[in-house]
Amino acid sequence: MQVDPSANAGYLTAAYIVTALILGGYALVLFRRGRRR
Amino acid sequence: MTADLVGARRWIRRGQILTALGLLGLALVYVLALRYTSVERFQGLPQKIFYVHVPAAWSALLSFSLVGITSILYLWLRDPRLDRFADSCAAVGLVFSMVMLTTGPLWARPVWNTWWTWDARLTFTLILFFLFLGYRALRGAIQDPGERARFSAVLGILGMVLVPFVHLTVYLFRTLHPQPIVLKPSAPSLPGDMLRTLLISVGVYTILLIGFVVMRYGVAARESLETSDAG
Numbered sequence: 706m707q708v709d710p711s712a713n714a715g716y717l718t719a720a721y722i723v724t725a726l727i728l729g730g731y732a733l734v735l736f737r738r739g740r741r742r
Numbered sequence: 743m744t745a746d747l748v749g750a751r752r753w754i755r756r757g758q759i760l761t762a763l764g765l766l767g768l769a770l771v772y773v774l775a776l777r778y779t780s781v782e783r784f785q786g787l788p789q790k791i792f793y794v795h796v797p798a799a800w801s802a803l804l805s806f807s808l809v810g811i812t813s814i815l816y817l818w819l820r821d822p823r824l825d826r827f828a829d830s831c832a833a834v835g836l837v838f839s840m841v842m843l844t845t846g847p848l849w850a851r852p853v854w855n856t857w858w859t860w861d862a863r864l865t866f867t868l869i870l871f872f873l874f875l876g877y878r879a880l881r882g883a884i885q886d887p888g889e890r891a892r893f894s895a896v897l898g899i900l901g902m903v904l905v906p907f908v909h910l911t912v913y914l915f916r917t918l919h920p921q922p923i924v925l926k927p928s929a930p931s932l933p934g935d936m937l938r939t940l941l942i943s944v945g946v947y948t949i950l951l952i953g954f955v956v957m958r959y960g961v962a963a964r965e966s967l968e969t970s971d972a973g
Contacts, residue, residue, distance in 0.1 A: 713788045713852040720791040720848040721772060724798070724841050728768060728950060731837045732761050735957045739754040 750963035757957025764950030771943045779939045791849040793939055797947035798841035799867075803905050805835030805951060806874060810902020813895035825891035826966070828898055829881060830958035832874050834951060839871045854918055862915035866908045873901045 775793040782789035808831040816824040846864070847857040858864065877897045884890035912921045932940065 712786050716848045716852050717787045717790050720794060720845040721776075723844045723848070724794040725768070725772075727837060727841050727844070729765065731834075731954065732765055732950075735761065735954065735961065736758060738961045739758060739957055 744967070747964065747967055750960050750967060753956055753960030753963060755960075757953050757955075757960055760949055760953030761957055762953075764946055764953050767942075767946030767949060771939070771946050774939045774942060779935050780933065782936075785853050788849055788852045791845050792936075793943045795842060795845040795849055796940060797943045798838045798845065800944055801947045801951045802835050802838035802842050803908065804948075805831045805838060805955070806870065807902050807905050808955075809835065809874070809877070809898040810905070813898035813902070816891060816895045817899075822887065822891065822966075823963075825887075825895065826962050827955070827959055828895065829878075830955045830962060832877050832898065833958055834954040836871065836874055836878065837954065838947070838951070839867075839874070842867065843871060850918075859918055861917040861919065862911040863908065863917050863919040866904065866911055870901065870904050870908055873897070873904065877901065 771793060775790050779790070779793070781787060809828045812824045812828040812831065815821075816828060850859070851857050877894055880897060881890055881894050884893060909922070911917065912919055
């Protein structure tokens with residue numbers, strides 16, 4: 706059964722935001738630790 | 743300034759460059775996946791979670807395998823740099839596992855009609871995640887560096903043993919989780935544009951993995967030097 710292509714777009718948006726937050730957040734933590742003197 | 747400190751700073755700098763490149767690449771993957779890759783007929787838009795979920799699984803399992811390999815080398819050579827590298831890989835593997843374990847349920851809900859199911863693939867992945875959380879907790883609990891490195895190396899090797907098992911669970915057990923469509927003996931069963939986006943994403947995640955590990959290793963090396971100077 707085919708689905709409406711735009712259905713459940715919220716799950717996709719949430720997954721992409723969560724991924725960016727986790728990977729971007731960890732990068733930020735490491736950048737801050739790397740800059741510390 | 744000692745040569746070791748200069749070396750640690752060089753690792754941090756290299757890691758920063760690779761991480762920045764990886765983050766730019768991640769933005770490119772988002773554009774490619776959302777704008778230039780076709781929508782799968784049966785699952786619709788949630789199928790595009792594939793392009794962030796599968797590379798996260800690849801990166802997590804690769805990181806945990808590296809923990810095991812460097813732990814074996816540590817037990818053989820007793821070089822503290824190998825222990826530091828294994829620790830960095832474990833920390834980075836946990837970050838990618840978090841991406842895998844959050845995007846998975848977000849994909850499962852619209853497609854399987856459930857957030858989570860206790861089947862073999864999902865359960866073993868969760869066990870692997872907790873095992874490496876334990877690895878990090880163990881390191882935090884032991885003060886003596888030699889003892890810490892030895893004990894955590896044993897746990898790291900045990901964690902690596904689970905990795906191929908996680909990959910093979912979809913063949914060994916009845917499971918809702920799909921079987922591999924790229925890492926399998928026959929040719930990848932994926933349309934060209936989807937395969938291209940997936941492979942680019944795997945490449946970008948791998949650059950991020952290397953950037954994270956190198957930066958984390960440099961930071962740990964510098965902190966270890968500062969600690970020994972203070973002591």
